[in-house]
Amino acid sequence: MIISIKPWLEMAESMNQGQGKRGVSDGGVALSRDYELEALRLESELRRERNEQPLHFETMSRMDFYHKPVMGQEILHALRPVSGRQVFDGTLGGGGHSEMLLQKGAHVIGCDQDDDALSYASRRLEKFGDCFLPVKGNFARVDSILKDLGIDGVDGMLMDLGVSSHQLDEAARGFSFRADGPLDMRMDQGSDLSAKVIVNEWSQEELADLIWKYGEERKSRQVASAIVKAREESVIETTFQLVEIVSRVIPRVGRKNPATRVFQALRIAVNRELEVLEEGLKNAVEALSEGGVLAVITFHSLEDRIVKHFMRNASAPFLDRPEWPEPRPNPDYCLRLPNRKAIVPSEEEVHTNPRARSAKLRVAVKR
Numbered sequence: 001m002i003i004s005i006k007p008w009l010e011m012a013e014s015m016n017q018g019q020g021k022r023g024v025s026d027g028g029v030a031l032s033r034d035y036e037l038e039a040l041r042l043e044s045e046l047r048r049e050r051n052e053q054p055l056h057f058e059t060m061s062r063m064d065f066y067h068k069p070v071m072g073q074e075i076l077h078a079l080r081p082v083s084g085r086q087v088f089d090g091t092l093g094g095g096g097h098s099e100m101l102l103q104k105g106a107h108v109i110g111c112d113q114d115d116d117a118l119s120y121a122s123r124r125l126e127k128f129g130d131c132f133l134p135v136k137g138n139f140a141r142v143d144s145i146l147k148d149l150g151i152d153g154v155d156g157m158l159m160d161l162g163v164s165s166h167q168l169d170e171a172a173r174g175f176s177f178r179a180d181g182p183l184d185m186r187m188d189q190g191s192d193l194s195a196k197v198i199v200n201e202w203s204q205e206e207l208a209d210l211i212w213k214y215g216e217e218r219k220s221r222q223v224a225s226a227i228v229k230a231r232e233e234s235v236i237e238t239t240f241q242l243v244e245i246v247s248r249v250i251p252r253v254g255r256k257n258p259a260t261r262v263f264q265a266l267r268i269a270v271n272r273e274l275e276v277l278e279e280g281l282k283n284a285v286e287a288l289s290e291g292g293v294l295a296v297i298t299f300h301s302l303e304d305r306i307v308k309h310f311m312r313n314a315s316a317p318f319l320d321r322p323e324w325p326e327p328r329p330n331p332d333y334c335l336r337l338p339n340r341k342a343i344v345p346s347e348e349e350v351h352t353n354p355r356a357r358s359a360k361l362r363v364a365v366k367r
């Protein structure tokens with residue numbers, strides 16, 4: 001479901017006409033609209049950080065809020081979006097990064113597998129006219145998406161991995177353990193595999209492996225056993241049912257919800273996030289023109305490991321193994337790394353956007 005911001009904007013605009021730059025808050029107290037929206041954004045991020053209930057939907061719907069882009073300045077620096085450069089944003093989301101690139105004069109192809117993201121961002125970015133082209137798809141297939149559009153190569157490619165704040169906040173999408181909703185977690189609403197299918201149909205062993213591999217949850221076997229026992233009684237339909245089952249096995253320590261790792265594991269499996277990332281990285285390099293830049297933002301170690309290894313392997317001119325008499329040329333050598341280490345957000349950004357805390361940006365240039 002798309003958040004409708006129009007009534008709020010219209011109301012704010014009509015208030016602005018009478019009051020210069022001022023809007024109104026809930027209680028009718030005059031506030032600058034920018035300040036009010038920023039305060040709501042911050043409140044929303046802090047609530048998520050503290051494991052509290054998200055803001056009420058009506059309040060959310062009054063915000064022009066979908067997702068606050070992470071490491072925006074670093075992305076601009078990496079992708080150098082000057083006029084005429086063409087960038088493929090593989091994770092369009094709310095269009096925050098795309099907007100920054102468009103404002104600098106780049107042409108952007110904005111790709112997302114989520115219909116909500118596409119319609120929200122398309123509306124937000126329609127002011128850029130032909131410079132912005134939204135496409136539905138999975139960035140894993142960037143090569144065929146560009147081929148279908150008749151584009152030979154792009155100058156930049158961005159992947160800002162994971163889910164958007166909107167996807168997390170929207171209970172009906174079933175991504176969050178903080179709001180009750182159907183066990184869904186599909187980024188692509190047209191896909192067949194949902195969290196409900198995995199939780200109710202996969203074997204105990206498959207569940208345990210998944211929770212261990214993608215959630216790095218030490219009690220994976222006990223959680224899998226509790227799930228199988230519970231589903232013998234009745235089908236597990238909702239996020240809160242699953243949280244309750246996991247909480248029987250993993251006690252809450254501090255603020256962290258005991259189901260955090262289980263939810264991460266399910267989300268990764270439902271969307272095949274790690275396989276898709278590997279495929280996307282390979283195809284991204286194919287899709288870049290010479291000198292084109294690949295920028296990837298990750299949010300957990302499983303993703304970052306894949307990106308780090310991929311970039312390291314593709315930037316080594318020679319390969320060496322103990323059993324070889326001498327190093328051999330690397331057939332996959334196609335990248336140059338401007339920074340050896342991952343770039344992390346500034347303290348200031350982490351302070352104002354808690355979601356940035358675990359972000360890591362890796363950049364590579366096609367040779």
Ligand SMILES: C[S@@+](CC[C@H](N)C(=O)[O-])C[C@H]1O[C@@H](n2cnc3c(N)ncnc32)[C@H](O)[C@@H]1O
Nearest residue numbers: 069091093094095096097112113114138139160
């Ligand atoms: C973290 S958000 C991106 C936010 C965006 N950079 C912004 O500034 O608003 C990730 C978005 O990428 C999408 N996404 C994740 N993996 C994808 C994939 N493999 N292919 C296409 N879209 C993907 C999600 O649906 C989500 O909307």
